[in-house]
Amino acid sequence: MRKGSIAASLFWLSAGWLVVALVATGFLLTDLYSRALDNSLADSLDFQVESLTAALLETGDPLSDEIRVTDPRFDRPRSGWYWMIRDADGTLYNLSTSVVGIDVPAMMGPPDARGRRTAIVDDAFGTRLRVVERTVTLAPRTYQIVVTGNLSEILELVEGFRGQTFIVLGAVGVMLAIMSAIVARFAMRPISRLSQAIESVREGESVAVTGTYPREIAPLAEEVNELLRSNVQIIERARNQVGNLAHGLKTPIAVLRNEAASKKGALADVVLAESEKMSSMVSTYLERARLAARTSVVGKKADSTMIMLRLTRVMRKIHPGVTIAFQRPDASLPWFRGDEADLEEMAGNLLDNACKWSKGQVGVRLSSERSDTGAMLLIRIDDNGPGLSEEDAQKVLRRGVRLDEKTPGSGLGLDIVKELVDVYGGSLALKRSALGGLLVELRLPTARLGGISKPAAA
Template sequence: MRILAGRSIATRLVLSSLFWSSIVLVLAGLILSALYRQTTERAFDDLLLVYANDLAAQLVSPDPEKREGSILGDPRFEIPLSGWYWQVGRVEATQRDMRSSRSLVGNTLPSLASSAPDRPFGETRKDGREGPEGRILRLVERDIDLGEDGRYVVRVAGPSDEITATVTRFNTALVVTFSLLGLGLGLSTLLQVRFGLRPLSELRRSVSSIRRGEADRIQGAYPGDVAPLAEELNLLIDSNREILERARTQVGNLAHALKTPLSVIVNEAGETAGEGADRIREQAMLMRDQVDYYLRRARTAALAGTLGVSTEVKPVLEGLVRTFDKINRGRGVAISLSCPDGVRIGGERQDLEEMAGNLIDNACKWAEGAVAVEVTVHSLRERAIVRIAVEDDGPGMPEAARSKALKRGGRLDETKPGSGLGLSIVVDLAGLHGGGLMLETSGAGGLRAVLQLPGDRGE
């Protein structure tokens, strides 16, 4: 379970299926191998018993020539030390009283009978014993009572390694067969898992389409156990949209409620002369900037990470470049743009316009003749990172002053227009979107502002 923790459902299903299938196949293989060995040994013993019965039949034959003649036509009993042997002799007989196959070449077969004097006579015994030249034999021994002619013991033996070789061939075939069977089971399990989990993959793609803004709801028909989940997700998306719509309405109402009184105060102060009126007008303008700042921040915080919201970067920057190019045409400031097609960020268009617009506006204020906007895409931990660099050829900014410029209201030069909120707004908006802003020295000696934002996951 620790190995499977954190893995996908498909991986867990496939690995668990392969694990238990392997256990079942191994156990089945061991059982079949044991059963086949028992069957092979039983068949081998039955063959030896057939030979022993033939010998016994010849012993009880009334025909003396048949009793003394050649017995068992199997040629393996004629080959010296072949492992196939038979031996017939009286109970407690000497070696001269025994008859044996030519393959024994003067050797004797071990006895399986108990040495106890009261052992039962007439039984058939089977077991393995060491024979000539240390070879392990499978031995069958049978007692024969011929009445007045005495009691005899018939022994027939065959090599145990033939049983082992047969079982080994069977085990090899079994391993190959079960390996192919296991491979087939693994492939069929993989196909079943992929087919069974396909509705979840389709659901994931539908949710991804909603997050990228390509769809409004989860569409399509799903199996009965997945359809309730899709419906719940649709309800969650609808509820999220309603909450965001209410947040937009509240922010708009608050903006209208505050801006109108402030505009009245500014207008009244403008119609009144004197130092007090100027101070009132200045503070009212500052209040309006602060209200705009916090309203934008509240709006962005409410919309940050919203499902189904993404923005293509290039059209927004092209519109901003055209606007600021017209505004600064009289100052001789040229604005260039380098941005690949199709680059998207997760967030609304207004937020990107706010952040990039503040950076371009700030660069145009300080530039002597050129402003460059460049967009690049990088990968960080399997996530696309969009970097928007805005640089100018102005006087630049000392490193010690850069941290102050990023703070709210931090103005380094009072001769330039503005409230000192531009860069701080960019910092706050970028932070709400999971990005950031860095200030560097440009190649022309001016300031280079690098806005870093997470790219849309569909990229």
Template sequence: MSAGAETAATVPAAESPARPKRAASIAARLFGAAAIWAFAILLAGGWTLSNYYQRQVERSFDQRLHVYLKTLVAGLADGTFARQDSGSIGEPRFELPLSGWYWQISRIDRDPPETTGSKSLFEEQLPRLADTDGAASSAREGYVTGPEGRRLRLVERTIDLGSDGRYLISIGADSGEIDKDVADLNFALLVTFLLLGLGLVVTTGFQVGFGLRPLARIRAQLVEIRTGSRARIDDAVPREIAPLAAELNALIDSNRAIVERARTHVGNLAHGLKTPLAVIANEARSGDGAFAEKVSEQAVLMRRQIDHHLERARLSAGIAFAGEASELKPIVEAIARTLEKVHRDRDVRVGVAAGHDVRVRGERQDLEEMIGNLVDNACKWARSQVSISVEPLPGAAKSGHTAALIRVDDDGPGLDTQELDKVLARGGRLDETKPGSGLGLAIVSELAAMYGGKLSLGRAPAGGLRCELQLPTV
């Protein structure tokens, strides 16, 4: 095939625009929010439990110290202060030097105060919690730094015995027991809450996935609608997203109605313009002179432009709603049989090799027009043989998905480089004796680009023209 090639040698699909920046997914937002709240609640709960337990341990520890404090107060009140020793209050650790358990009695109404204490103080003294120069008061508790820098839990009380004097009685004990109990609880809380948090995160993940599953089904159905496997979204959806599904179905129906109206208007416009042009062309042919020839020439050019733009508008309307898919094998075989009959007077044979049956995106009418134009051009310029092959071509479509390759070869004269450059022009024809408007391959390439494919021209093994049409599969 040669001069009848009507358009570009290679017309790739238009470059896709830069992909917009996507917002965070609903699943990620739900999962992140749930994880943050779970972490905050567990942290607050752990802190609350730890502080509550620490107060309880301190209260229990203080109760023990208060028993010793009351023993000392009783001994001081009944006049046995001079005989008071650590053994009499029931705790051997008051006997051991610097054991961490201490008692101390100070007469604070004298200057300097008279102080006596347990053997465990070993000539050291316990610090005070607060000013005790006032009247008798209730017991006080707190933490101080004692001998050897140890942190002590201290309880103290001021006793006013009137003429017998005022005394400050203190009991201190190493706070390590409190710290150890609290640390053990904190470790248990940490392990427990980590496991609980992990369980909550996993559960939240399953919950989010389960909750968003209807949206995933809608997305899958939209993909099926786009590829032609489905016409509408199912009505059986949760009530929260039922309005969304209803609006999408309404949009799909509206797009279908728009496509049908556009096709109707394009057809009406075609009939409305072609009839007056035919009248003008007939009148021009019946006249003589340069004027009639010029009018006839311009009428032909106008007819070609109208054919091109009306066909392009029809094709744009035809794919305004993506949702059709068709099988290639029956289309190719039907076109081959038809065109072989059309060109039987020239004894042109059309062979088909479509062992791999594939479905491509596109309406059957558009596929028939694209493949029919390619095969018809091949038959016009072939000497005796045209071959058609269909095979899958992974990753060749503009979308990056799998594609189908329809290859049409003929054994005609073919095209050289200069001729390929010439047929790049819309409506360009190398031989005006052959029928046609010079728009066939232009329509094929533009329609292929609209579907996300492309048309390429080259040289066939038999010397003629090779046309390769790539279309995305479903």
């Protein structure tokens, strides 16, 4: 059961954290930039306040023309950069040329350690201002020196910086995401190599998992090889035990059969009949042990096209009165994953039965199809004979069942085919043929393409 990709999971997990980190970084950088600009504005306003305070104290006259600020921003009307000198009653004594149609309200609250008050207000034109106010006493009067800076400009700079920051971080994020995908791909390459090595074993190209792997997955490769070795030993042990048991029973059964055959009477007949049944069962299990031993060998594959071509030629000689039409597959037809003799036995039995029951016409087709378990080799054999009903189709797959005793044979052919199909994990279906007779569909596992020679003409 598959559940997504490790590489994809790593990529999306790292990409998710990357997005969160970059977004947080963008807001953090924007905040730091905003604080830096605001601090720079505050320092600039403090400097201007100190300059105006020094000029006022030096001249002693708040109306003096010598009290001025050299920064040209204080000369532009509605610039947001203003300075003024007023008394506690709000009477203006001196101001910058930029002060046109505005009034900075007096600030409330106690001053700081340096005698200043700060606030953020909006002027009459909607510009946000940072205000610094300092009180200076020149007996007998007390004056307020007010300086403002354009805070809206800083906010616009911060917004522009934020947009540029996220564009740059977005580009960095894309590059990091690409790097993350590449890293995930390279990190998963050993697992892909391990998967290919295991598939090579399954496809018959190797008998064990080979290659060098990182220490994180090297134990997995070793465990797979150990499992393969253990599986071979278990199958070999079971086959030997079944074979030994069956061979051990053959001699006593033969003795009973011979003794019963030499005697007369009901008891002898019963013993002879039962010994025949036991002999048949022993032969059956010996055959099953032989099939299990053959199909349990890892690393076999067969060219299905060449085998069917060979069987077609043989059946044409055995049944000269039957026309066998073999539909040649294309060169991409996959091979059968298993023993060549087993495929010959399965296909040969089915083709021979089709020739026996046909009325002179048999069709053979090879193709491949996809299923839930992977790619499957599909062999279709149909004839124009009498065919079978659904009930009869189920019966003929049972051991020894024959629908017509006049036709030569033991009745075990289809059952042997069914056993081999089950061992290989395939399927066998009997249907109605378009020719009017029986259609047999044999599905078997496929191996990788490799070394397929061009089939000769049938």
